[in-house]
Amino acid sequence: MKYLTLILLLVTFISCKENSKTELVVLNSVINSTGKQIELTQNVLKYVKYNSKIIALTNATVFDGNGSSVKKNQTLVIVNGYFQSIGQDSGINIPENATIINLEGKTIIPGIVGVHNHLHIPHFPFIGKEASKLYLASGVTTIQTCGSASPQKEIELSEKIKNGQSIGPNIVTSGPYFTGKGGNPNMIIPRDEKHIKDTIQYWTKKGV
Template sequence: MRFLKSLGLSILALWGAAPANAATTAFVGAMVIDGTGAAPVRDGVVVVTDGRIVAVGPRSTVAIPADAERVDLAGKTVMPGIVNAHAHVNASPRSAVPARQQLVDQLALYARYGVTTVYSLGDDGAESVALSRETREQSRAGTLDHARLFVSGPVLNATDPADGRKRVTENVARGVDIIKVRLEGPPDAPIRQPAVYGAMIDQTHTEGKRIAIHMFTAAETKGVVDAGVDILAHSIRDRDADAALIAAIKARGVGYIPTLTRDLSVFVYEGTPDFVADPFFAKEAAYRAPLAALSTPEAQAKMRADPAAQAIKPALAQAKRNLKLLSDAGVPIAMGTDSGAGAGRFQGYFEHLEMAMMAEAGMTPMQVLVAATGGAAQVMRIDDQLGTLRPGRRADLLVLSTSPLDNIRHSKTLEQVWIDGRRVH
């Protein structure tokens, strides 16, 4: 608890408080979905001063300052900016574009699709760590024009408990926001042993950080939950999560990130995916070159012949089933996609596709929206600043022409993106 309080104070100190006589904007007339799961406010008003929300509610009860700039949103829907709890933002050494510019371009791409906060869970270099700090400095100064970034640094492996503790400490010293570990390799791999990942979880908490672990099976999920993990970075994909496991996840407040589109991307390019024809996808120039490489007859044939690609199909079906089971049980769900981690995991668009797949799994549109906004912020422990349209939070908001509560796919009727109360063009 002391750690969470100190984290909140440090974030407030970094982002700063609103100065006196700051500029004020009032968003007027929209249906407001605040990201908490509460009923939407019709003919709502959101008042923003110096990048922070100062009032939210029906027009009949919210006093709009006389000097406020009014933005008329009658007939529109306003919701919080999307929070991606599991993404990847990293630079390719093969590109002629400078590394920092590659990262900024990816964050701008996320923002164009309404993703205003990104947690990059792995393979983050020094440029990414520096940029994560810079986005918060820009937020405080009111100059942020792309998604803000949080990072985990490199995904950690270890040979034994002592090595695991050492690697965690070294990663924390780099200035990362969270620790990420991947359970991989043969069954007897050291990182799969409870003594090793348990030591890394314990050291992470000793260092005042939180840890997300990449897992696949129910058995290894039980192991990391028993060891004290904070976040499950993927779905359970081998069998139904039983009542005891679900109860343990819920009782310990462990966050669950499904990443359904991660598994979809493993096999979907064996043909031409339906989403390729979606105007919301096709409008983005940055997608064209990677899509072309995935769409050659040779690439498609290779994917059709790949046993791993075919094996993930039933795993994805199982992931959807477990998402429904855990959501119904009240486990904290955070939307995440693993976008940016490999070819065909399209940053920006895949977050909307993920939300549609979460609804297909049985979650209601409101549950999905909460998982993609306030719920994700709560799982990542940034909900005192981000994720909801409530007084004191950063004014990251999206304007849609049609309500996603009627159909979650209406998230793609995105018209405007505002970050810290400034419109992103």
């Protein structure tokens, strides 16, 4: 069974028409990545379109990312944040109290894992709230930041997402940048070797 913090499925219209588009469908789960039950805040619930413990996604095309070809006419049943069953529409039992979502013409893909990401841009040390929504809307459900201009804010945002207080992908946080004399003022210019070691130890204890 694959676990989903918030079940985030990128649903893509497979079409070459001018009006083809991508939608982000957010499905509510009340269990976070540690297995702990959580209550989503209104800040997150406003993005939840289907708030149900049992959801059946039917008539979908599924790309599983394991090297096999896409599968059509698939049904995916999700119970309490876990994949319960997936297969041909005709062979899947859908619970009577399930919320059924017809995904005809759409494709389910795995969440994308970003391995080099940032939550800042030049002159803006932290754009985490905005960037996390954009990553998620693009189908990215986990990011690894590679150097941070605001590591403490990054850690706080990561915790808020885990606890259902903010929306965004899972964030694997990183520490601050080091630079030399005359470098970027948003980066740390170490005074000596001890300063470098102390800084690394400090942020390691913070969990980055």
